[in-house]
Amino acid sequence: MVHVRQRLVAAMVNPSRLSLSFSRYALVGMWRMSSWLLGRLPEGPLDIVGDIHGEIGALAQLLTHLGYGPEGTARTDRRLVFVGDLVDRGPDSPGVVRLVRRLIEADKAVAVLGNHELNLLLNRRREGNEWFFGERSRAQGSPPAVGADPATQRECYHFFANLPLCLERNDLRVVHASWQDKAVATLGGATSAISLFEDFRQRIETQIHDRRKNREQDPPQEAVLCHQNLNPVKVLLSGPEERSVQPYWAGGRFRHLRRSAWWETYQGPLCVFGHYWRLGTPGKMSHIEESRLFENFAVHQGYARTFCVDYSVGARWRERLLGPNEPFVTRLGAIRWPESQLAFDNGEIMQLEFLSNPVGTALTAG
Numbered sequence: 001m002v003h004v005r006q007r008l009v010a011a012m013v014n015p016s017r018l019s020l021s022f023s024r025y026a027l028v029g030m031w032r033m034s035s036w037l038l039g040r041l042p043e044g045p046l047d048i049v050g051d052i053h054g055e056i057g058a059l060a061q062l063l064t065h066l067g068y069g070p071e072g073t074a075r076t077d078r079r080l081v082f083v084g085d086l087v088d089r090g091p092d093s094p095g096v097v098r099l100v101r102r103l104i105e106a107d108k109a110v111a112v113l114g115n116h117e118l119n120l121l122l123n124r125r126r127e128g129n130e131w132f133f134g135e136r137s138r139a140q141g142s143p144p145a146v147g148a149d150p151a152t153q154r155e156c157y158h159f160f161a162n163l164p165l166c167l168e169r170n171d172l173r174v175v176h177a178s179w180q181d182k183a184v185a186t187l188g189g190a191t192s193a194i195s196l197f198e199d200f201r202q203r204i205e206t207q208i209h210d211r212r213k214n215r216e217q218d219p220p221q222e223a224v225l226c227h228q229n230l231n232p233v234k235v236l237l238s239g240p241e242e243r244s245v246q247p248y249w250a251g252g253r254f255r256h257l258r259r260s261a262w263w264e265t266y267q268g269p270l271c272v273f274g275h276y277w278r279l280g281t282p283g284k285m286s287h288i289e290e291s292r293l294f295e296n297f298a299v300h301q302g303y304a305r306t307f308c309v310d311y312s313v314g315a316r317w318r319e320r321l322l323g324p325n326e327p328f329v330t331r332l333g334a335i336r337w338p339e340s341q342l343a344f345d346n347g348e349i350m351q352l353e354f355l356s357n358p359v360g361t362a363l364t365a366g
């Protein structure tokens, strides 16, 4: 079986030329098997919490407003769902992991893996994850965060390694960044997120190498796009990308690729995801570049049958540096389902609205 799967995988990423099409995933789609990497969402009412990024205080406040109490255990009539990116940037990543892990063990919650957890599983050092490696943050002005001793590192690693990549039930889907049917279909034969990631990474690398050996010229950025869009773990956890019409300046350098608004073509039941920062105020919080993806949306609005629930709380540590703490621009949000409401850590509650055609959705930032 493993051999058959490897041949299918090879066929998918071994087209006559590098292709960003998912068409070859159809081969594997026919062969979809059950896998713990595609988990089952619990039935009944849910509260789906956005990216937390170590902001333990915001999480405690949100849970209290949702009627759970700061530890999240009081309710028996609802369950919590976490969309990933529990860690990095904020003050207490180990505290958030411990709280969420306890809730999952008590059958009060489920969670999916985010790209920040994936980086830790892959032992990749990134700005904001110094806490895990016992280092001081490299970000300018960043206050000290709670670090991870070896026992905490092991606890986090084991916890992340056992999180599914997607969750679904008849009326609802949850993934960290983007739901792509053909990427989801590859989960069937996989034994872990890391092995699936590595499997595809190596095949894509080999193919790029072969093409270079044959002196075939790929357009600039082609290799980056292939690694981003053809690796199912990458695309589910950090979303598809595309060439930008014009290079643009973001995060201190010119960029040639931008994030794709995959929700504009998504088909399926309501999909709730995080990852894309929705909030920022021009000037004061201009570092939240990604908010432009949602600049034509009000905070309570989603596109068609999708909803992004990341309200940029991962930037709250920077907001603290700007002056008085309250009120924060960034928020931690949760979708209450089936009530179709949005709840925030500041206690605000709004009714959701789903747009069929937002005017001039901007895609110029990454």
Ligand SMILES: [Mn+2]
Binding pocket: 051, 085, 114, 115, 116, 176, 237, 274, 275, 276
């Ligand atoms: Mn993310």
